[in-house]
Amino acid sequence: MGKLECKEITKVYQDHRKALDNVSFSVETKGIFGLIGRNGAGKTTLIRILSTELEPTSGTASIDGLDVLSQADMLREKIAIVPQEARAIRWMTPKQTVMSYLLWRGYHYKQANQLALESLKKLKIDQYANILNTRLSGGTKRKVLIATVTASEADIIFLDEPTTGLDPISRRELWDILRELGKDRFIFLTTHYLEEAEQLADHIGILQEGKLVSIGTLSELRGSSRYQYSIKLPPKAQVPLLKDSEVTTSKSGHTQIMTNEAEAFRLARLFSEQGVKFSITPVTLDDIFFHIVGQKVREENEA
Amino acid sequence: MKRSKLSQILAGVLVNAIYEMKNYPIVLISTIISPLSLLLVITFVSSGALFGTAIEGGLIMIFFSSGIALQSDLSHLKNDFKLQDMIVSSPTSSRLYMGGMALAEIVYSVPALVILIVLAGIYLHPSLLQIAILSIVLLLMFAVSVAIGFMLSTFSSDVVQSYAFSRLLSLLFATLPPVYYPITYVPSPFNYLAYLSPTTYAAEIMHSATGYLNISTNMLILDWVVLLVVCAVILFIAIRKTRWREV
Incomplete structure (x- = not known):
């Protein structure tokens, strides 16, 4: 099984903005990898470097042993991308859109025509x-754009925020499609919908201000998190003395306690x-993300 | 997988010309208007005397404007649809992408070209040598403008500015210089300004080849040298400066 490896990738744009800061990680090129982060965290920069569109300022990256800089031509034979903000060209039909992409990949006209129809049917x-x-x-x-890359022979597909702006039903339809795709290809997906990464990704990376702050499966992220359980209490509920926990109260008065396993069961x-109504669940990706990002912000404020 | 280079070029022609012409036939009319309206104006104003040079001017305008139009079309596809990002991350090379897109610009101008070629055949009766000279000059003009257009498109990040810039370049190099009429009609010192545009040299060669302009052999040689040097320099700059993968 191949690997996607990043070693100390840094990207500083010409306006001196640092988009990525020493990003290093390695994941197997199978299933779905979800990269999450806030807007401006560096997700698009990283996906553009990995898909050979953009050169890093320093560091190296390789996919299945092919270097994104020195072996870009060979790598481009097996990758495809749907960029963020990509749109289906308005003067074309879905069939023409998929066909033309396949022609650009060097398919013969008849073959492109047939594969385009099959891909549209599949979606x-x-x-x-x-x-x-x-x-x-x-x-x-959006499905038309997904159909263009999935109609091709590319077995590594980059999707930069593929469901942004879609309604919940369309988003879930796309999730089903991506789940199917992830069975026989490697999907590298960026999103700022945490639920999306939680639902789809086998492995998840969290980018925060250009730095990779956490990576692993959802259960690994839960395990590495300081807190493993989330307890929610209704408004006006009394919060007892707590050990090793973090309490937040929403505007509506609901209280959330994030804590470790032993304290959660206590x-x-x-x-x-006491007869207090409460719910207890393992921490979600949302909880982990907000905890990591929040901690980082607190550390910066203290510094 | 064995990839067809022909398919990779065809993709550009389909996306940038055929599909638009097929799905929106009205664009066929708009492609004719610019070169033919100037042809009519020059012909009427000169009482028909400059009809021949105006046909040649129309051809120069089509070939030069087509290459320059590449700049705004590519910029539109790159910035509004992110097409170029998808193509960079595919097995298509920048040369095949540019080749297909450039060819598309000529295909887009086919309706106007057909009319001008028919008019040239009827009115100019060009010999094989004259056809060869006109074809070489027009291809050189096209190469220069394609190189400029592609290079600028790779730097462009704003489609509104790209379209404005395309129109400006077409006006400066294909409408204002004396391509629809001989340079002898341009009074001094403006005729010297006209020599800042490569299209002026192209027009001089074409007008001279078809007998509408009398210039010395030395001047003709100079025209060819300038045209070839400009073409070589611009192609060289374009190859060196064009950004396919962003830095």
């Missing part, structure tokens, strides 16, 4: 094959005995 948008892209819904337009027993 259940073949009924729109000959309608102008401009007349399609946002979700269908609190659960206590609340049950």
Whole structure:
């Protein structure tokens, strides 16, 4: 099984903005890798470097043993990308969009025509094959773009925020498609929807201000997190004395206690005995993300 | 997988010309308007005397403007649709991408070209040698403008400015210089300014080849030298400065 490896990747743009700062990690090129982070965290810069669009200022990266700088031509034979803000060209139809991309990849006309129709059918948008892209819904337009790269032979696919701006139903439809794709290709996905990464990704990386602050499977991220459980209490509930926990109260008055396993079960027993309504769940990716990002902000403020 | 270079060029022609012409036939009319309207104006104003040079001017304008239009079209596809990002990360080389897109600009101008070529055939009756000279000059003009257009498109990040810049370049190099009429019609000192544009040299060669302008052999040689040098220098700069992968 191949690997995607980044070694000390740093990117400083010409306006002196540092987008990536010494990013190093390694993941197997199978399944779905989700890269999450806030806007401006450096997700797009990293995906553009890995997909050979952009040169890093320093550091190296390789995919399945092929260096993104010195072996870019060989690497481009096996990768494909749908960039952030990519749009289906408005004067073309979905079939023409997919076909032209396949022609650019060097397929013969007949083969491109056949693969385009198959890809549109697979994504259940073949009924729109000959309608102008401009007349399609946002979700269908996005599926057209996904169809272009999946129709190709590329076995490593980069998707930069593929569901941004879609309604919840279209987003879930795309998730099903991506899950299927991830079975036989490697999908490198960036998103700022934490639920999306939680639902789809086998491995998750968290970027914060150009630095990779955490990486692993969801259970590994939970394990590495200081807190493993989240307890939620209704407004006005009394919070007892806590050990090794973090308490936050929302505007609506709901209280969230993030804590470790032992303390979580002690609190659960206590609340049950007191008849306090509460819910207890393992921490979600949201909890981990907000905890990591929040901690970083606090550390910076203290510094 | 064995990849077809022909398919890679065809993709550019389809996306940048054929699909738009097929799905929006109205664009066929708009491609004709610019070169033919100037042809008509010059012909009417000169009472038909400059019809021949105006046909040649129309051809120069089409070939030069087509290459320059590449700048705004590529910029549009790159910045509004992120097409170039998708292509950079694919097995297509920058040369095949540019080749297909450039060819598309000529295909886009086919309706106007057909009209001008038919008019040239009827009115100019060019010999094989004259056809060869006109073709070489037009191809050189096209190469220069394609190189400028592609180079500028790779730097462009704003499609509005790109379209404005394209129109400005076309005006400066294909409309204002004496391409629709002989340079002898331009009074001094403006005729010296005209020599700042490579299209002036192209027009001099074409007008001279078809007998509309009498210039010395030395001047003709100078025209060819300037045209070839400009073409070589601009192609060299374009190859060196064009950004395919961003830094």
